Amino acid sequence: MSGPTSTPFTSAYMPEALAQGAAEFGWEAKKGRARQRNGSKVTGLGIGQGYHNAGRSGMDGIVRLMPDGRLAVHSGVGNLGTYSYASTSRAAAEVLKIPWDRTDVIAGRTDNHLPMTSAQDGSNSIFTNTRTNFGAAQDLLAKMKEIAAMDLGGAAEDYDIENERVFQIADSSVGMTYAQVAQRGMELGGKFTGQAEVPEEMSEFSKLSVSRLAGSALMGLFKDSRHNNNPPGFVVTFTEIELDLETGKFEILELVSIAECGTVVHPQGLANQLRGGAVWGIGLSALERHLYDPQNGMPASTGYWQSKVPTILDTPLQITTGWVDLPDPENPVGARGIGEPAMGGVSAALNGAIADALGGHLFNAAPVTTDMIINHLAGTSESAKPLAQNNFRG
Amino acid sequence: MVATSHDVMPDIELYQPTDEENALALAATLGQEGWLLAGGQDTFGWLKDRNKHPSAMIELTRIDAWKGITETADGIEIGALTTLTDIVNDPLIQSRYSLLSTAASRVASPQIRNVGTLGGNLNQDARCWYYRRGLDCYRAGGNICYADSPEGLNREHALFGQSRCVAVSPSDTAPALVALDATMVVSSENGQRLIDAEDYFVGPAVDIVNMTVLRPGEILTAIRLPNTWANAEFYFEKVADRNVWDFALVNVAAAIKVSGGNIEDARIACGAVECVPRRLTNVESAIKGKARSEDTANQVASLASDGARALNYNHFKIPLMENLVKRAIRG
Ligand SMILES: Cc1cc2nc3c(=O)[nH]c(=O)nc-3n(C[C@H](O)[C@H](O)[C@H](O)COP(=O)(O)OP(=O)(O)OC[C@H]3O[C@@H](n4cnc5c(N)ncnc54)[C@H](O)[C@@H]3O)c2cc1C
Ligand code: SF4
Numbered sequence: 001m002s003g004p005t006s007t008p009f010t011s012a013y014m015p016e017a018l019a020q021g022a023a024e025f026g027w028e029a030k031k032g033r034a035r036q037r038n039g040s041k042v043t044g045l046g047i048g049q050g051y052h053n054a055g056r057s058g059m060d061g062i063v064r065l066m067p068d069g070r071l072a073v074h075s076g077v078g079n080l081g082t083y084s085y086a087s088t089s090r091a092a093a094e095v096l097k098i099p100w101d102r103t104d105v106i107a108g109r110t111d112n113h114l115p116m117t118s119a120q121d122g123s124n125s126i127f128t129n130t131r132t133n134f135g136a137a138q139d140l141l142a143k144m145k146e147i148a149a150m151d152l153g154g155a156a157e158d159y160d161i162e163n164e165r166v167f168q169i170a171d172s173s174v175g176m177t178y179a180q181v182a183q184r185g186m187e188l189g190g191k192f193t194g195q196a197e198v199p200e201e202m203s204e205f206s207k208l209s210v211s212r213l214a215g216s217a218l219m220g221l222f223k224d225s226r227h228n229n230n231p232p233g234f235v236v237t238f239t240e241i242e243l244d245l246e247t248g249k250f251e252i253l254e255l256v257s258i259a260e261c262g263t264v265v266h267p268q269g270l271a272n273q274l275r276g277g278a279v280w281g282i283g284l285s286a287l288e289r290h291l292y293d294p295q296n297g298m299p300a301s302t303g304y305w306q307s308k309v310p311t312i313l314d315t316p317l318q319i320t321t322g323w324v325d326l327p328d329p330e331n332p333v334g335a336r337g338i339g340e341p342a343m344g345g346v347s348a349a350l351n352g353a354i355a356d357a358l359g360g361h362l363f364n365a366a367p368v369t370t371d372m373i374i375n376h377l378a379g380t381s382e383s384a385k386p387l388a389q390n391n392f393r394g
Numbered sequence: 395m396v397a398t399s400h401d402v403m404p405d406i407e408l409y410q411p412t413d414e415e416n417a418l419a420l421a422a423t424l425g426q427e428g429w430l431l432a433g434g435q436d437t438f439g440w441l442k443d444r445n446k447h448p449s450a451m452i453e454l455t456r457i458d459a460w461k462g463i464t465e466t467a468d469g470i471e472i473g474a475l476t477t478l479t480d481i482v483n484d485p486l487i488q489s490r491y492s493l494l495s496t497a498a499s500r501v502a503s504p505q506i507r508n509v510g511t512l513g514g515n516l517n518q519d520a521r522c523w524y525y526r527r528g529l530d531c532y533r534a535g536g537n538i539c540y541a542d543s544p545e546g547l548n549r550e551h552a553l554f555g556q557s558r559c560v561a562v563s564p565s566d567t568a569p570a571l572v573a574l575d576a577t578m579v580v581s582s583e584n585g586q587r588l589i590d591a592e593d594y595f596v597g598p599a600v601d602i603v604n605m606t607v608l609r610p611g612e613i614l615t616a617i618r619l620p621n622t623w624a625n626a627e628f629y630f631e632k633v634a635d636r637n638v639w640d641f642a643l644v645n646v647a648a649a650i651k652v653s654g655g656n657i658e659d660a661r662i663a664c665g666a667v668e669c670v671p672r673r674l675t676n677v678e679s680a681i682k683g684k685a686r687s688e689d690t691a692n693q694v695a696s697l698a699s700d701g702a703r704a705l706n707y708n709h710f711k712i713p714l715m716e717n718l719v720k721r722a723i724r725g
Contacts, residue, residue, distance in 0.1 A: 040721075246717035246718075246720070246721060247631075247633045247717065248633070248714065293524075293540070293545065293547050294545050295544070295545035295546070298527070302443075302527055303526075305639060306523070308635050308636060311640075312638075313636070313637035314637050314638075369635060370635055370643060370710070371549060371707070371708075371710040374710040375709060375710045378710070378713035380709045380710065380712075380713070384704070384709035384710070385706055387547070
């Protein structure tokens with residue numbers, strides 16, 4: 001076994017993200033506000049960076065061109081409220097230049113005959129599954145051109161696609177509609193319909209799905225190879241808080257999160273990821289905790305309300321989002337993942353802002369709860385033990 | 395037999411009286427066995443956790459006579475079954491006793507306030523997590539306190555009135571009612587008892603299993619607010635971990651009468667620091683005759699925590715309580 005290795009990033013644009021965040025937040029104008037007093041309140045500023053490795057490879061792709069000319073993208077990507085099944089399927093639609101409303105995402109149940117897909121975790125979905133859908137769509141496109149060349153003459157490279165037609169580049173009037181190509185493929189069968197030449201390396205599960213679908217449409221199949229290097233997901237967060245020195249409570253006045261996750265595929269989904277991640281980060285840094293009674297070994301966070309997930313009134317009125325939007329070279333659509341990083345940036349920025357308001361490098365722990373802030377401010381006596389949160393310190 | 399399955403409601407005989415007489419008769423007959431059910435926001439937690447096992451329940455929400463807010467000769471009367479939301483939105487309470495509408499608005503969450511009643515909020519049980527977990531502590535009739543032990547997790551527990559049990563009064567409305575000098579109307583088949591809000595709540599030295607003086611067969615039917623404290627200067631503030639859907643770490647309710655710039659009279663109470671809403675009579679008398687100002691506030695704030703004994707993890711409540719009292723006086 002070798003020891004830990006250092007893997008280069010596939011690409012990284014942190015300086016761009018920081019510059020964009022500083023501009024959006026107005027850092028130059030605001031930085032003088034740090035530690036300003038306003039009655040019992042004091043301002044704190046924080047900047048945080050969130051990172052998580054954000055992409056895998058080696059999964060399978062299955063797409064079908066149906067006899068009515070519609071595209072079916074088979075996907076095992078789930079929907080955690082992130083609409084990832086849609087954003088990852090979009091890669092196939094774009095390769096085939098087919099409108100989104102003529103595309104059907106076949107998902108949600110294994111008996112829908114799905115390809116082996118990565119688990120939806122670790123911020124990997126967009127990177128991993130655009131690779132497979134892109135690859136499967138390329139395979140389908142090659143087969144479409146091959147069929148056109150077979151029937152209309154010339155070689156596959158003499159053909160291109162537009163407006164749901166495959167046509168000769170030299171004379172665009174010579175061509176076939178997507179529906180015609182699909183129907184022709186079904187007549188030909190064999191490799192065109194998943195009845196032969198199924199990629200040997202595809203997983204058993206994917207092969208089973210292909211066998212169930214065989215003959216039903218013109219089919220594109222893909223086994224993704226492994227990528228090199230580490231695709232990162234980054235978020236930069238800037239925040240301004242006002243902390244009340246009498247109550248130990250603070251209000252988040254401003255929060256700006258900028259994503260650095262390659263090309264943006266689904267802007268609304270990304271903005272939602274950044275906002276949801278922000279709420280998560282607020283919980284991590286200020287509220288959520290797991291307590292154990294060390295003497296009796298009992299979990300003390302009994303009940304959902306005791307877990308202290310942030311409520312809407314614990315979050316800022318507005319969470320500003322943005323993104324760098326520069327492509328990653330190891331993903332065919334340029335995308336890398338974003339999920340965990342959205343939490344990390346906010347959590348770090350908020351911890352920084354709390355420490356800033358209180359004038360030092362403090363606590364070195366999360367969450368920083370009201371009692372910790374008050375004890376710190378009051379210089380509470382030695383006999384006050386810090387509550388062991390999120391661990392089992394006896 | 396009480397069902398033991400964890401998947402269904404336990405077997406409970408449910409009584410749903412629609413008039414006062416029936417309800418009081420049921421309370422008398424069932425006595426200790428008849429759990430009074432109002433909005434259920436405290437009750438259902440106990441049932442869900444399978445840590446209390448009432449064999450019968452008397453649902454009070456169908457009795458209209460115990461709901462609503464009415465003006466009386468010497469103040470207002472609030473039916474105990476009035477929901478917290480109705481109290482928050484009531485124009486009469488808002489205009490004369492905004493201390494109570496503000497306190498009620500900070501209880502729990504909108505969903506809980508929509509069904510939770512004032513009576514239920516005042517009679518809710520201790521929130522000590524050891525007790526709520528179903529452990530056999532003093533309050534549960536046992537012989538030990540898990541919270542006040544060398545390693546007990548007692549961040550939310552009491553600074554005052556510790557007597558074997560160190561649980562606190564969890565209610566946000568109770569300190570407001572003590573500050574407003576409310577009277578509790580307690581009814582039973584034998585008639586009515588009128589009890590000062592301050593005397594309604596009891597600590598463990600008096601009764602370690604009940605938090606109020608209410609006896610089996612009795613029902614809290616109304617709360618009266620006297621004219622004496624109408625339109626005084628009010629201050630309510632609650633500090634909790636979260637801004638909604640969370641119990642107070644400390645709250646403060648103050649009613650202050652100011653005349654010619656000076657404090658003529660005041661009633662101040664803090665919640666979540668003792669098993670009862672803690673009235674701060676020493677602070678009240680120290681500020682009488684003084685200006686309602688930052689200076690006065692700073693001078694007396696430390697009196698608020700006089701006699702406090704911190705446990706393992708609740709030291710922060712001492713400065714927090716002092717600060718909240720300071721803010722209440724400063725206005
Ligand atoms: C997650 C959560 C958060 C909460 N946060 C807060 C908070 O921040 N502040 C706060 O003050 N409370 C809080 N609560 C408590 C909640 O407000 C009370 O549980 C609610 O007000 C109880 O009212 P209810 O009518 O639903 O009571 P019920 O559950 O019906 O009754 C509660 C208790 O009072 C008794 N009772 C009810 N009515 C009467 C009556 N008329 N006469 C005599 N006894 C009676 C019942 O027998 C029972 O023991 C919270 C509760 C939860 C679950
Ligand atoms: S504080 Fe009271 S309720 Fe909590 S464990 Fe001790 S005796 Fe029981």
